[in-house]
Amino acid sequence: MKDLWRDEDAGADDIAQVVYLSNLIGTDVDLVQPGGGNTSVKLAEDDVFGDRVEALAVKGSGTDLRTITAAGFTHLSGDRLATALTPNPSPTRRGEISDEEMMSLMRACMLFPDRDPVPSVETPLHSIIPHRFVAHTHDVATLSLSDTPSAREHVERVYGADVAFLAYLRPGFPLAKGMAERYANGLPKDATGLVMEKHGLTTWGDTAKECYANLLSIISRAEEYLAGRDKRSFGGAAPALDEAGRREAAARFAPMIRGELHRIGAWRSVLAFDDSPEVLEAVSSERFAELAARGVMTPEHIMRAGRRPLVLPLETGRSEARPSAITSAFADFRAEYERYLAANGQDEPIPDWLKVIAAPGVGAFFAGKDRRSALIAATCYKATLRAMAGAEAVETFQSLSDADACEMEYWPLERRKIAASLKATKPLDGKIALVIGAASGIGRATAIRFAAEGAHVTLADLDLDGAQRAADEINESSPERAQAIAADAADPAAMENAVREAVLRFGGLDVLFYSPGVPPQLHSVAEMADDEVQTQLSVHYEGAVAATRAASQVMLAQGPSTPAGAGLRTGFGGRLIYNASKAAFAPGEGAAAYGAAKAALVHYARNAANELSRYGITANYINADAIDTPLFRSLVKERAESRGETEEATLARYAERSIFRTATVPPEAVADAALWLASDASAYTSGCVITVGGGAEAMPR
Numbered sequence: 220m221k222d223l224w225r226d227e228d229a230g231a232d233d234i235a236q237v238v239y240l241s242n243l244i245g246t247d248v249d250l251v252q253p254g255g256g257n258t259s260v261k262l263a264e265d266d267v268f269g270d271r272v273e274a275l276a277v278k279g280s281g282t283d284l285r286t287i288t289a290a291g292f293t294h295l296s297g298d299r300l301a302t303a304l305t306p307n308p309s310p311t312r313r314g315e316i317s318d319e320e321m322m323s324l325m326r327a328c329m330l331f332p333d334r335d336p337v338p339s340v341e342t343p344l345h346s347i348i349p350h351r352f353v354a355h356t357h358d359v360a361t362l363s364l365s366d367t368p369s370a371r372e373h374v375e376r377v378y379g380a381d382v383a384f385l386a387y388l389r390p391g392f393p394l395a396k397g398m399a400e401r402y403a404n405g406l407p408k409d410a411t412g413l414v415m416e417k418h419g420l421t422t423w424g425d426t427a428k429e430c431y432a433n434l435l436s437i438i439s440r441a442e443e444y445l446a447g448r449d450k451r452s453f454g455g456a457a458p459a460l461d462e463a464g465r466r467e468a469a470a471r472f473a474p475m476i477r478g479e480l481h482r483i484g485a486w487r488s489v490l491a492f493d494d495s496p497e498v499l500e501a502v503s504s505e506r507f508a509e510l511a512a513r514g515v516m517t518p519e520h521i522m523r524a525g526r527r528p529l530v531l532p533l534e535t536g537r538s539e540a541r542p543s544a545i546t547s548a549f550a551d552f553r554a555e556y557e558r559y560l561a562a563n564g565q566d567e568p569i570p571d572w573l574k575v576i577a578a579p580g581v582g583a584f585f586a587g588k589d590r591r592s593a594l595i596a597a598t599c600y601k602a603t604l605r606a607m608a609g610a611e612a613v614e615t616f617q618s619l620s621d622a623d624a625c626e627m628e629y630w631p632l633e634r635r636k637i638a639a640s641l642k643a644t645k646p647l648d649g650k651i652a653l654v655i656g657a658a659s660g661i662g663r664a665t666a667i668r669f670a671a672e673g674a675h676v677t678l679a680d681l682d683l684d685g686a687q688r689a690a691d692e693i694n695e696s697s698p699e700r701a702q703a704i705a706a707d708a709a710d711p712a713a714m715e716n717a718v719r720e721a722v723l724r725f726g727g728l729d730v731l732f733y734s735p736g737v738p739p740q741l742h743s744v745a746e747m748a749d750d751e752v753q754t755q756l757s758v759h760y761e762g763a764v765a766a767t768r769a770a771s772q773v774m775l776a777q778g779p780s781t782p783a784g785a786g787l788r789t790g791f792g793g794r795l796i797y798n799a800s801k802a803a804f805a806p807g808e809g810a811a812a813y814g815a816a817k818a819a820l821v822h823y824a825r826n827a828a829n830e831l832s833r834y835g836i837t838a839n840y841i842n843a844d845a846i847d848t849p850l851f852r853s854l855v856k857e858r859a860e861s862r863g864e865t866e867e868a869t870l871a872r873y874a875e876r877s878i879f880r881t882a883t884v885p886p887e888a889v890a891d892a893a894l895w896l897a898s899d900a901s902a903y904t905s906g907c908v909i910t911v912g913g914g915a916e917a918m919p920r
């Protein structure tokens with residue numbers, strides 16, 4: 220562990236110091252993983268009445284050590300905490316108290332309930348330790364010692380009396396209570412930290428700097444001990460596929476995995492694929508399946524990455540697996556999980572119980588309700604891989620017992636938070652969309668709208684810079700929601716690649732919005748140029764055929780996972796949405812090639828609807844007319860020139876024939892229609908057109 224402490228950055232007061240300490244720890248994924256770990260400081264401060272009190276400022280629930288600021292800490296009354304945590308403090312509080320009761324007591328100790336977040340579930344632990352600054356980590360180094368059968372011996376051998384040891388207790392109140400009983404007469408005098416078996420480490424100091432120095436020393440001593448050991452790791456690794464082979468295999472497996480996760484857990488996941496050398500070597504090695512089955516490195520990872528990964532039945536170094544073999548692997552895994560639940564007194568499985576799927580020779584897929592959660596699962600599981608290797612070097616990797624793992628997995632306090640976060644609140648939550656022609660106009664407005672309504676979006680366009688600007692705009696408000704790629708709609712291979720990139724980034728595809736546009740070169744029928752015909756056909760029709768071919772394969776691979784009788788609204792299905800044009804229905808002077816290509820698109824979409832709706836995949840198109848886009852503006856310019864009038868005069872003509880008496884309609888109006896077509900609400904609408912904007916002649920007949 221590198222010493223990153225710099226006095227000049229450490230902050231002047233106690234709160235600034237604990238924030239600095241937290242951020243230093245939070246930046247190192249070998250110390251804590253996203254959302255994990257916590258810190259605190261004890262200080263004297265004025266309460267809301269202006270009275271000086273002893274307070275504990277502890278990391279609030281839902282904050283992250285990487286990014287926490289002063290506002291992320293909850294301030295609690297030291298006196299009230301001491302009363303709340305005294306065993307059997309009053310006749311009314313005698314006996315065992317539940318976590319919920321404990322949390323109400325903790326909330327009742329808050330000094331600024333209107334201002335501060337709810338305290339961390341590990342608040343009692345921080346309160347019991349008498350030292351001023353306390354830091355709790357889920358670090359790879361000491362977990363390499365304590366995720367083993369002889370944890371206590373390893374800790375004693377490395378630290379002697381410098382570090383105390385506490386046998387496993389479930390995090391939260393049982394841990395703090397066990398600790399209070401074990402150390403009723405005070406912590407060992409010379410101890411600078413406490414290793415909590417199969418959970419992590421707590422260190423302390425009277426200053427933030429001393430707390431950090433103690434952490435540094437404890438971690439470094441474990442690292443030195445590990446460095447001197449033979450790293451047997453996971454046994455020999457068979458050769459993996461090359462990079463192109465891995466990507467090809469990942470794009471093929473991801474939709475199947477996403478469909479299976481929906482079938483066994485009824486949740487719509489987003490997948491992050493990882494074939495980094497660390498992951499690839501681990502999942503491809505001989506002993507991986509056996510070691511992975513033992514569990515994860517710290518209890519909190521069960522919630523973030525699942526109890527243990529499923530290993531796909533692939534021959535290492537080959538990516539072939541029959542879909543039926545994958546389906547039965549998931550079914551077997553589910554049956555095993557149900558046995559574990561039954562043996563530990565649970566009957567109803569949580570939806571997202573499986574989040575890591577390893578593919579030997581290919582990499583691993585991490586699942587989450589969004590890409591951010593999937594990446595957190597990846598960060599947590601990669602830390603587990605390092606702790607596993609460490610524990611194997613020290614002795615042998617051992618995780619929690621099934622009973623302890625199940626108690627953690629179904630811990631009501633954490634479960635409720637996760638269940639609430641999994642509930643879809645926006646129409647496109649958990650959906651993955653690809654927008655072709657997303658750099659400007661209708662495509663751009665729709666991609667932004669889809670993301671705002673919960674979707675993950677791939678923005679494809681010939682104009683990569685424009686698509687990237689729109690993707691950046693989305694990611695700024697919702698990180699990891701969007702990616703931009705270069706794609707020419709006139710090139711069928713580029714359309715297939717766009718679908719593949721969407722799948723590789725987000726794990727599948729639910730919505731295709733096809734909206735590339737090339738303005739018509741106005742030619743009379745008598746003078747129509749062949750290359751104009753070909754350009755119009757390739758961008759507005761052939762590209763749609765190629766994109767639909769690839770998109771529908773992904774949607775079908777995800778499977779028609781509608782539970783019997785549940786109806787199409789709850790199934791996986793898919794949404795194919797095409798941006799047609801008034802020109803598809805009504806002739807436009809000089810735009811025969813453009814209009815005929817759009818008409819071909821419309822008829823193609825009807826065929827797609829006819830063939831795919833039985834799988835819950837709908838196909839619809841939007842008849843957009845006079846939408847204020849760069850394409851429309853260039854058409855106006857051309858029309859004005861050909862008529863020898865000003866653009867204003869042409870626009871006035873548009874306003875006159877518009878049923879809304881407006882020359883143009885904003886692209887966001889099309890995005891609204893596309894949103895409905897993309898949502899579950901349109902499950903039984905297929906082969907249809909929605910008209911947005913324009914004049915009476917835009918009404919299809």
Ligand code: ZN
Pocket residue numbers: 256341355356357390418419519
């Ligand atoms: Zn913890």
